[in-house]
Amino acid sequence: MERYPVNKIIPFSSVDGPGNRTAVFLQGCNFDCRYCHNPETRKLCTDCGDCVPKCPAKALSIEDGKVVFDYRKCVACDTCIKTCTHDASPRIRWMTPEETFEEIKKQVPYIRGVTTSGGECTFYPDFLRELFTLCKNAGLGTLIDSNGSYDFSKDPGLLKVCDGVMLDVKSWTKEDHAKVVDFSNEMVLKNLKFLAERHKLYEVRTVVVPGLFDVEGTISRVSEYIKDFPEVRYKIITYRPMGVREKYAKEMNPPKKDYMNQLKIKAESIGVKTVVLV
């Protein structure tokens, strides 16, 4: 049975979709967002071993040249993550979809669904398909939090067991997108359209960093597109420096509250039914 790198499972989450959900975070991402607040989820561990001697709880060890993590001993002090120079984390549990589902089942009947996030969880479509099938059979909702780089149109099997996607639209123009993440947004915008038309778009998100990209242009263009899909929420997120890599954090400033409120009013005036500021 194939195993996949699970970074973290949050049993009760109020911020990963509607109601109370278990959130499953997978390790690894192809985007390099300047404002990423959990950069340690971006890469897989290289087994360099730098973090092992520093772990105060002795939750890390080296066996056969590989870093091994004992999650039962971990005290979540983040020393390993602060030590890592590879944008990775040794705190990974390699789990099968069945094992992951067993962890999710512990929260039934307190949760209405599951959200997979990351990193970029669509790196592992086989995992998602199997996990969501188990969830659906148990009557749980299934949402994907994605950067939109995966071609959802080529994976009808996944869409069949997935209620919807929470899609990041980091900026509207290709040039701006490259500034934010070093990656084209062609697929992101294709997914925006594809998912919305199939009623598989739960939410669009944009993180607001004044000056990094054309914020107002992005908010306007996204709003103009999703206004025809009243079930789609637009979540406009305040950039916060917590967890962001220092070399990027020093170049970015959080937006003012007034500015965020103006953006909300703008999106609403264009016709978006539900705009959420966080």
Added chain:
Amino acid sequence: MRDISMDRVNSTRDQMLETVKSPTLTHEQKVATMANLADSLLEVLDLPEGLDELLNAPIDKQCICDLSEGHAPLRPRYIIPDYEKFLREGSSFLRLEPAHDLLEAMNNLLIIYKNVPSVTNFPVYVGALDKLLDPYMKDVDDETALKLTKMFLIHMDRTILDSFCHSNIGPEATRAGRIIMKAVAETCDTVPNVTMKYDPDITPDDFAIQGIETTLKSAKPSFANHKMFVNDLGEDYVIASCYNGLKYGGGSYTLVRLILGNIAKRAKNIEDFKKNVLPYVLDIQARYMDARVKFIVEESGFFENNFLAKEGLIHREKFTGMYGLVGLADAVNILMEKEGKKGVRFGHSKEADDLGVEIMDIINDFNNNHEAPYCEATGGHYLLHAQVGIASDIDVTPGTRIPIGEEPDEMIDHLRVLSRFHKYFPAGTGDIFPIDTTVHKNTDYLLDIIKGAFKDGLRYLSFYASDSDVIRITGYLVKKSEIEKLENGENVMQDTTALGMGAKHNGHILERKVR
């Protein structure tokens, strides 16, 4: 009546003089304290042998506690009048006609509240306010109804000077229920406490969500598992005082509690506790309660003479008694230590939780086999009650809760422990969660937790915003700003503020794990 020593008389007289001179007690609080001290000189109850040593012991040894009910109870502890009948028929004693409109209904209710006795001298139950007021709101516009409801609530808060005072709403959504919640959110006072009876098959989600929004502003309503209470007590149950499930038109004669931690201290080991020590104390507490109940019914004359009984607003046959307990967690931890298993702690180990269940099964079986006098309303037995503690408790964990400071990291693990214990307590239990509202802006999140919890066998849940001024102490509500006033030596209106201050210092209630 038995004689008492002159020493005891003199020590009581000293306490009375101290009360008269107290700088922090209000006039009403002094009068109530004086009455309790006078009552403490009476010796009329037919007390079981062995009680004295268990009851009148230092705080770290006391095994049975009667919660200041007095030596010669002159009324049942909790009284639940039939306010619907009162509004429909009026009262000849109070010289009130039936209420014809909203103003008369509110005015009549505010009058009767001042005539409903209880252990606190204030009404512990003020009615299913939505059902009482909804018919009278028919011809009143929203704005006027809200204004009158706010005045009605403010009047209660400033004249019912004790927050062991409870109103109910739900499970059905009503216009009055929505207006009451709006008024509760805007006034943010401590009286009356509010419980929403919640049943996912009856209560619409938007009504429950309004309840959640209201509790994150004003620390109420709490949520009661309607299906579970109906199953245990019948459709005519109410939630009164802290969170006590009782019969409408009845009440509870008495509430006495076991202090399980101190009982465990007397045992050699788990076996000795289960076989000898616990059964011995269970029996004495039950017989002490029997004596109290018999005195109230047979000798006090309450049911013959009080207008509530004479006018059919309460019925002796709907009363019961509450067999209380505190400190299940303390008992389990002490017993585990006696077995040399110091690290095996309640709330964190299946072995410890299993022992908790075994202890509850013993208490439950005992209660179901004890024939309680005058308790025909509840099958001839008392009802178990997970008591929330009192201000002077030190190292006593309320009911079957997990001690503050030891709550499991994950809320799911916390809830799973609680779900094993709520079923034992038809006369009330409950758990409280402060919520970080900067993180959890999603009210559906809490509704999912309530729905899951009630499916999982939990009976009663309370939430408040961790940064709120009004907070739930153990079951009752207090304003943190009022505690501060009292700490600075100023008078405060409500007597429960002093209890809240005690619980803050002795019970660490401000240190609950925020979810």
